[in-house]
Amino acid sequence: MTVSRPIRVHVAPAAIRDNxxxxxxxxxxxxxxxxxxxxxxxxxxxxxxxxxxxxxxGFAVLECENAVALxxxxxxxxxxxxxxxxxxxxxxxxxxxxxxTVVHCHEQLDWLLRGSRHDTPLSLCLKLNTGMNRLGFTxxxxxxxxxxxxxxxxxxxxxxxxxxxxxGESGVDWQLERFRALAGDWRGPCSLANSAAILxxxxxxxxxxxxxxMLYGASPFADQSAADFGLRPAMxxxxxxxxxxxxxxxERVGYGGVFTAPRPMRIGIVACGYADGYPRQAPNxxxxxxxxxxxxxxxxxxxxxxxxxxxxxxxxxIGAPVTLWGDGTGGSVPADEVAAxxxxxxxxxxxxxxPRVPVVLGER
Numbered sequence: 001m002t003v004s005r006p007i008r009v010h011v012a013p014a015a016i017r018d019n020x021x022x023x024x025x026x027x028x029x030x031x032x033x034x035x036x037x038x039x040x041x042x043x044x045x046x047x048x049x050x051x052x053x054x055x056x057x058g059f060a061v062l063e064c065e066n067a068v069a070l071x072x073x074x075x076x077x078x079x080x081x082x083x084x085x086x087x088x089x090x091x092x093x094x095x096x097x098x099x100x101t102v103v104h105c106h107e108q109l110d111w112l113l114r115g116s117r118h119d120t121p122l123s124l125c126l127k128l129n130t131g132m133n134r135l136g137f138t139x140x141x142x143x144x145x146x147x148x149x150x151x152x153x154x155x156x157x158x159x160x161x162x163x164x165x166x167x168g169e170s171g172v173d174w175q176l177e178r179f180r181a182l183a184g185d186w187r188g189p190c191s192l193a194n195s196a197a198i199l200x201x202x203x204x205x206x207x208x209x210x211x212x213x214m215l216y217g218a219s220p221f222a223d224q225s226a227a228d229f230g231l232r233p234a235m236x237x238x239x240x241x242x243x244x245x246x247x248x249x250x251e252r253v254g255y256g257g258v259f260t261a262p263r264p265m266r267i268g269i270v271a272c273g274y275a276d277g278y279p280r281q282a283p284n285x286x287x288x289x290x291x292x293x294x295x296x297x298x299x300x301x302x303x304x305x306x307x308x309x310x311x312x313x314x315x316x317x318i319g320a321p322v323t324l325w326g327d328g329t330g331g332s333v334p335a336d337e338v339a340a341x342x343x344x345x346x347x348x349x350x351x352x353x354x355p356r357v358p359v360v361l362g363e364r
Contacts, residue, residue: 003358006240007271010360011043013051015234019215027205031057033080035212042350064090071097084108091115102127104135109148122155130178132164158189166196167220196220218346219336236326240319243269253307254299259284268310270322275303277352279342286341289323289331291316
């Protein structure tokens with residue numbers, strides 16, 4: 001079906017592949033789980049799999065049924081369940097489809113113990129809580145976990161944790177100390193590093209790294225851009241100008257009149273709104289590009305439209321290309337800049353793109 005409305009999201013599988021290769025250059029001694037949860041951070045799980053099918057050491061998802069679909073779709077690499085199983089019913093799928101599962105609580109271990117046999121291999125990632133305080137075993141709960149694991153001799157174990165501040169001033173050393181204290185004399189494989197740790201803390205690379213946001217060309221850091229690391233944006237959100245208004249000084253723009261023109265202005269109306277996934281909270285001046293020129297939003301974002309300043313882009317009229325973020329038809333605007341202006345992160349921008357926005361594959 002032809003879609004007449006001009007908004008499109010462009011996804012570049014080659015950029016995902018290039019970003020994965022950067023991971024492997026940064027952590028050459030480690031294997032890498034390509035994290036494709038949340039529909040590959042909004043880029044499309046199967047598109048990411050197609051890009052990495054011949055390169056990824058493994059894939060990481062959330063839902064057991066999603067992992068099973070990957071197996072049935074021909075994925076032969078290890079597949080990691082990042083939050084483990086959610087009920088005893090998942091155990092059969094873990095065994096049948098050779099899934100690797102995180103275990104972060106005694107209940108999961110008990111389900112696996114009751115639902116598997118000693119002659120059936122299990123691949124487990126034992127998650128240690130080193131300060132994130134979401135999931136994982138602590139010094140108080142780890143002894144029972146070890147006792148349960150002793151009753152599963154068929155299990156291959158990897159120790160893992162998750163860093164809370166790999167992107168901030170506190171860094172990772174304090175959690176590494178806790179991890180080592182909990183691990184004791186452990187000499188088996190470990191998985192520690194998320195995107196921020198891969199990029200900034202090489203001492204955490206260990207045996208398996210878990211790149212997420214960096215695969216899609218965004219930075220996990222507020223003070224460093226994706227381009228600083230050589231990451232390529234894998235998504236561009238494009239649209240067009242569908243209306244132009246000449247506004248006098250003192251006139252207001254959009255719902256609530258939150259922007260008042262300080263001078264005569266030329267206003268462009270873009271076919272993109274919060275129902276497409278654009279952040280409604282984006283303030284005046286949130287960057288976008290029109291016909292190769294940077295400009296900013298004006299007024300409140302509507303459901304299907306937003307306004308922008310065309311005062312200094314006189315050639316831009318109806319049909320002029322607009323890039324909301326990424327390297328697109330209207331120009332280049334890093335998603336991290338848009339997210340920072342809107343008080344959010346690129347992760348949320350990518351994941352929020354609405355199903356109604358058509359997807360186009362390939363480079364712009």
